[in-house]
Amino acid sequence: MSMTRRAFLERLSAVGGTTLMLMGLEAFGMGIASAQTAPPPLQGGGAGKKVIILGAGVAGLTSAYELGKAGYDVTVIEARAFAGGRSQTARKGFQLTELGGETQTCNFDEGQYINHGPWRIPFHHRSTLHYIKEFGVEVELFNNDNDNSFMYFTKGSGPLANKPIRKREVAADMRGHTADIFAKLAQNGALDKQMDAADREQFLAYLSAEGYLKGDAHDYHGAEGRGWITKPGAGLVAGEEAPIYKLGDVLHSEAWKVLSSITDWDQQRTMFQPKGGMYMLPMGFVTKGGVGEKIVYSTVVEKIRQNAKGVEISVVNGEGKRSTVKGDYCICTIPLSVLKSIDTGFSAPFKAAMDGCAYAPVGKIGLQMKRRFWEEDHWIYGGHVYTDNSEIGSISLPSTNWLGKKGTLLGYYQFMGDAAKVSALSPADRAKFAVDFGQKVFPAYAESFETAFSVAWHRVQYNLGGWGMWSDEARARDYPVLLQPQGRVYLAGEHLSHIGGWQAGGIESAWMQIDALHKRASAAA
Amino acid sequence: MMKFGFAFLAVATLAAPAFAAPDGKALFAANCAACHQGAGQGIPGAFPALARNKFVVGDPKLVAATVLNGRGGMPAFRDSLKDDQLAATVSFVRMSWGNKAPAIPPAIFAAVRTGKMKTERPMPVH
Incomplete structure (x- = not known):
C-alpha cells in the first residue's frame, strides 16, 4: 500500500490522538494490520451526556459498551430484531428475506451453522481479540490454509x-x-x-x-x-x-x-473463530458487556436532525409507531449504502463524500452435509478448495466439529458481477449450482448434501452490500471528509477504516470516533 | 490480494450460439434482475428503477461507462461481459418497460472501455 499520499491526507484530517497514533503505527510499517490494541481511555467520564448510537453491529456495540462504561447515557437504535449487524450466524430457525427474494429459514441440524457474514479473525486483529478476551468468548483455530486441500482449475489446459x-x-x-x-x-x-x-x-x-x-x-x-x-x-x-x-x-x-x-497479511494461517458461530462475539457485548439493555430493537431510523444543542433521531418501530429520540451526540454506524437513502440533513459536500464509497456485492452459501467426506475420504481438515471459477470463488471446509458426523461447508464465496449473477437464482437454484460444482471436486458431494442457507449481501435490507470499497480517488477525496463529524453526528464502521470488511475495522473506527466525541464533550463540559 | 480474489475474475460462461446476437433480455435476467428486479422496477431505497429512468435513456457514453465501471453498490461488468453482451443488455433496458431510447452499439462500449477506468483497488477478501 502506498503510504505517503494517504498518510498526508489523513494528517490533514486528523481528528485527534487516536488518528495520530494510527498514523504513527502505519509509519512503522503496520500497514493494514489492525493498528490499535485497546480502546481509548475515556478519562473524566461522560458528565451526564447522552449519545444515540445508530446500529448494533460491532461498531455500534463497541461504542455503546465503551461510552457506557465511561458514564455516558447511551441508547442504541437497531433496525433488526437482533444485534450483531453483519456478524450473523445462520443456524436452525434463522430467517433471512433478501430484497426481492423469498424467505429462507435455516434448516440446519442443531449444532450446525454457517457464518454468512464475517467468519475468521486474523491473529493480528488485536481489537477484535480484545473483546473476545474481555467477554470470555470461547474461540477455536480457523484453518485458513491447508496444503492437503484440493485446487480445481477450469481455465487452464x-x-x-x-x-x-x-x-x-x-x-x-x-x-x-x-x-x-x-x-x-x-x-x-x-x-x-x-x-x-x-x-x-x-x-x-x-x-x-x-x-x-x-x-x-x-x-x-x-x-x-x-x-x-x-x-x-x-x-x-x-x-x-x-x-x-x-x-x-x-x-x-x-x-x-x-x-x-x-500470503497477504490478512490471510495468514493463524486465525480464530468463536465456537458456535461468529454471532457469539456480538452476544458477548450484549450479555457479558451489558449492552443488550441499551438496545432498542426492530426500530428503523427515518430522519436525523440536529442543532447547536443536540441531535434528534426520528424512528419507526416494528408496529409502525413513530417517535423521536433526543441526545447530545450521535454515533452513526449505518452502512453508507443504506444511510444515503435516509433523510439525514447532512451538508451537500458530506453527502457527496458518502457517494464515493462503493459497496461490494457478495454471496455465500452454507451446505449441510450428512457426512464429513472431506475428512473421512480425503483427510482434509479445514482450509479452502481454490478454483478459478469466479462464480464459486472457493469452497471452504469447516474448522469446527472436527471428526464429527455431519458438517456444514461454505459452498461458494463470490463477489461483484459474479455475486450479482448468482444472487438472481432462487435459494434452491443457488444450492443446486453450488452442489453441481462441488461434485466435480468431491465424488460424495451431491449424495451427502442435505440443506442450504445462502445470502447475497447486496440484497440484504439494512446492509445493501458486503462491505465498503474505496477507489484511490475516493479514498483521497471523500474518505477524509467522512472521518470528520457532521455537526454532532460521528460516522463509524468498517467503511471508515483501512481494515475494510473486517470486524476490526468497525471496532477501531468506533474507538477513533468515541475518542474524538469524548474529547469534544469533555471540553464542552 | 491474489488469494482467491479478483486475479482470476473471468468471463462469465454464457451459452450463446456462435453466430446469434446476444439475448439482451436473458442477459438482463441473469446479471441485473437480482437487484433491479425483473421488470426494471427496482426497490425503493435500495436499487434504482431502470424503468422510466432518465439516466438510462440518456447519454449512451455515460450509460456505457456506468455499466462498465460500476457505481455505488453496482459492480463493474467490464470483466464479466463482452461489448456485444453489454450492448444487448443495455439496449434491452433502453427499450423496455416504457423506456424508448435507441440501442447502444457495441462500438460505444469499446470506445468507453479504452478510456481510463476509475482506479479501484483489487478486491480484498475477508
Whole structure:
C-alpha cells in the first residue's frame, strides 16, 4: 500500500490522538494490520451526556459498551430484531428475506451453522481479540490454509486442468522445478553477474532446501511432503512417494495462480473463530458487556436532525409507531449504502463524500452435509478448495466439529458481477449450482448434501452490500471528509477504516470516533 | 490480494450460439434482475428503477461507462461481459418497460472501455 499520499491526507484530517497514533503505527510499517490494541481511555467520564448510537453491529456495540462504561447515557437504535449487524450466524430457525427474494429459514441440524457474514479473525486483529478476551468468548483455530486441500482449475489446459489436485503437489512441483532451473543457471555461470562465488554457494544451498533438490546436480525429483502412493507404515512398508508432475503440466493447469511465498497479511494461517458461530462475539457485548439493555430493537431510523444543542433521531418501530429520540451526540454506524437513502440533513459536500464509497456485492452459501467426506475420504481438515471459477470463488471446509458426523461447508464465496449473477437464482437454484460444482471436486458431494442457507449481501435490507470499497480517488477525496463529524453526528464502521470488511475495522473506527466525541464533550463540559 | 480474489475474475460462461446476437433480455435476467428486479422496477431505497429512468435513456457514453465501471453498490461488468453482451443488455433496458431510447452499439462500449477506468483497488477478501 502506498503510504505517503494517504498518510498526508489523513494528517490533514486528523481528528485527534487516536488518528495520530494510527498514523504513527502505519509509519512503522503496520500497514493494514489492525493498528490499535485497546480502546481509548475515556478519562473524566461522560458528565451526564447522552449519545444515540445508530446500529448494533460491532461498531455500534463497541461504542455503546465503551461510552457506557465511561458514564455516558447511551441508547442504541437497531433496525433488526437482533444485534450483531453483519456478524450473523445462520443456524436452525434463522430467517433471512433478501430484497426481492423469498424467505429462507435455516434448516440446519442443531449444532450446525454457517457464518454468512464475517467468519475468521486474523491473529493480528488485536481489537477484535480484545473483546473476545474481555467477554470470555470461547474461540477455536480457523484453518485458513491447508496444503492437503484440493485446487480445481477450469481455465487452464493439459492433464491437470479440470480435475482436483492437491495444493501440496502444485506447491512442491512449482518450487522444485523452479529451484532446479535456477540451480542449473547458477552452476553454469549464468548468474555470475548477479552473484559472486560465495553468494552462489549460499544460493544453491537455499535452492536445495526450498526446492527439495538432491545431489551435486541439484535435481528436483519430488519431496515426501507432496504426497505418497503408499504411505510409510509398519514392518516392511517404507512408503513410496508419488511421482512429480511435469513443469509444463503444472504451468498450463494455472493452479499455480494461488501460490505465493507468503500470503497477504490478512490471510495468514493463524486465525480464530468463536465456537458456535461468529454471532457469539456480538452476544458477548450484549450479555457479558451489558449492552443488550441499551438496545432498542426492530426500530428503523427515518430522519436525523440536529442543532447547536443536540441531535434528534426520528424512528419507526416494528408496529409502525413513530417517535423521536433526543441526545447530545450521535454515533452513526449505518452502512453508507443504506444511510444515503435516509433523510439525514447532512451538508451537500458530506453527502457527496458518502457517494464515493462503493459497496461490494457478495454471496455465500452454507451446505449441510450428512457426512464429513472431506475428512473421512480425503483427510482434509479445514482450509479452502481454490478454483478459478469466479462464480464459486472457493469452497471452504469447516474448522469446527472436527471428526464429527455431519458438517456444514461454505459452498461458494463470490463477489461483484459474479455475486450479482448468482444472487438472481432462487435459494434452491443457488444450492443446486453450488452442489453441481462441488461434485466435480468431491465424488460424495451431491449424495451427502442435505440443506442450504445462502445470502447475497447486496440484497440484504439494512446492509445493501458486503462491505465498503474505496477507489484511490475516493479514498483521497471523500474518505477524509467522512472521518470528520457532521455537526454532532460521528460516522463509524468498517467503511471508515483501512481494515475494510473486517470486524476490526468497525471496532477501531468506533474507538477513533468515541475518542474524538469524548474529547469534544469533555471540553464542552 | 491474489488469494482467491479478483486475479482470476473471468468471463462469465454464457451459452450463446456462435453466430446469434446476444439475448439482451436473458442477459438482463441473469446479471441485473437480482437487484433491479425483473421488470426494471427496482426497490425503493435500495436499487434504482431502470424503468422510466432518465439516466438510462440518456447519454449512451455515460450509460456505457456506468455499466462498465460500476457505481455505488453496482459492480463493474467490464470483466464479466463482452461489448456485444453489454450492448444487448443495455439496449434491452433502453427499450423496455416504457423506456424508448435507441440501442447502444457495441462500438460505444469499446470506445468507453479504452478510456481510463476509475482506479479501484483489487478486491480484498475477508
